Amino acid sequence: MMAGTIEISLDGHIGDLHLNVDMSLPMRGISALFGRSGCGKTSILRSVAGLSRIPGQIAVGNEAWQREGHFVPTHKRSLGYVFQEASLFAHLNVRQNLNYGHRRAGNGSGKVQFDDVVELLGLVRLLDRSPENLSGGERQRVALGRALLSQPRLLLMDEPLSALDRLSRDEILPYFEALHASLKIPILLVTHDLDEVERLADHLVLLQSGKVLASGPLHALQGDPSLPLAARRDAGVTLDAAVTGYDHTYGLATLTTNGATLTVPLPAGAAAGRHRLTVRAGDVSLAREVPHATTVLNVLPAKILSASHSGYEVIALLGLGSEGAGSRILARVTKRSWDQLQLQVGMGVHAQIKSVALVREAKG
Known part of the structure; x- marks a missing residue:
């Protein structure tokens, strides 16, 4: 177990897919899991979150979340999870939804502060609105803010922009870039959109049919002519x-x-x-x-x-x-x-x- 890395080693079946992966990811920046639908991206993310239990080992820094005879349940893992659809509490306004994340952290302090998140994600004018009065991009920014205020050691994002139209995606991407530049929380991002990878990722994991095709710094994999990325028309x-x-x-x-x-x-x-x-x-x-x-x-x-x-x-x-x-x-x-x-x-x-x-x- 390496204190400065995220170690994921899984070997098991999810339906018809045999997931057999072994990866070591940095404890900084954004690591993107990239590949076609059905290659195992979301299954890996759900395993890291403890929502799926595939045989293997998962460690975040010096904390073992899963190994033989040891499994930390989801609610005891220091993580935030942002899904494709923003699941906000409809009966709470934006401020109250954000404060729910703060309360989940167990105290009012932490590295991520309420005012900082509100400013970083451009939520000041939205604080008193109800979720039903938000656009899709605004709801996703609130969901991201709530996840950050839970003081996670690791942030998981499962195609957080896929449910948005192009205009909303273009509107929210600068906030994700600001998040990347300002916060020190490592992020695992699942996406099938190469544009998102190019704009946000530092480290890239190429997945194919449940296996790791390649893993490394983004520019290194992009510049490897032997990998499928180089054969794309938008390479x-x-x-x-x-x-x-x-x-x-x-x-x-x-x-x-x-x-x-x-x-x-x-x-x-x-x-x-x-x-x-x-x-x-x-x-x-x-x-x-x-x-x-x-x-x-x-x-x-x-x-x-x-x-x-x-x-x-x-x-x-x-x-x-x-x-x-x-x-x-x-x-x-x-x-x-x-x-x-x-x-x-x-x-x-x-x-x-x-x-x-x-x-x-x-x-x-």
Whole structure:
């Protein structure tokens, strides 16, 4: 048992699914369980919560919640659970629903304070409303606040945005990002939405048919051409970057990541701190020489580290920087272009990325 990790080892059947997983997750940030419906994501989450009992071991830090001959019931596990549908008490207003979470913690103190949660989740103007007068996104924010105020050691979220329409999801995602940036509570997130993974996750667990296909830092799995993520049409790699400059004339921010400096359109008010950039493989083109007279603002030296051929396309793994020692990104090019430029592994190239193609997401 490792004090700084969440250890989950399960081997058993849930209906027709044989769940056989062994994973070690960090006690910080957001770990996303990702895969198709029926791969075992929710079964793992329910096992961690003690709602399902599959043979195996579960430990959070130095606390064993399940092992042979030992099982801690749900109500004695220090956890918060946010479901797909926000289950609020209809007879209580928002303030009273939140206070229920505080009372469940057993005292009025703790690391997570009422006023902090209300401010973080934008609930100030909602405190006196009843649940029936809230939108779906607002109800989910209240449910999240109530879970946080129970002072959990671990927060579980089972597809918390799947019941919301696109507009509501876009409205609530910044609050989840703020939660990620502000609180130190580790989170296990179940999702089948890659956009949520890219915006929120630090660690990723890829699940397939009840087994762990891969587990590791998000960017590492995104940049592994041998995994199914790289074959998706929306494949990309998420990079952390820091704002190091701003051009007020053109509304362009300079962001620095490992091995590269990028130019990205950003509002002046957002041009500070750290940001997440998802670089799509389809938005990266390659050149043997530095292009001239181009509208592409990001022309980055890189080295081809590996290449996988699929039909008439090639997925190339690039290391940024002239020696290829920086961050990894993917490039999807046609086999014709690959052959005409006589590209090969180990070659130095110039990766071109349009500024408008970069996905901008605040990290805090």
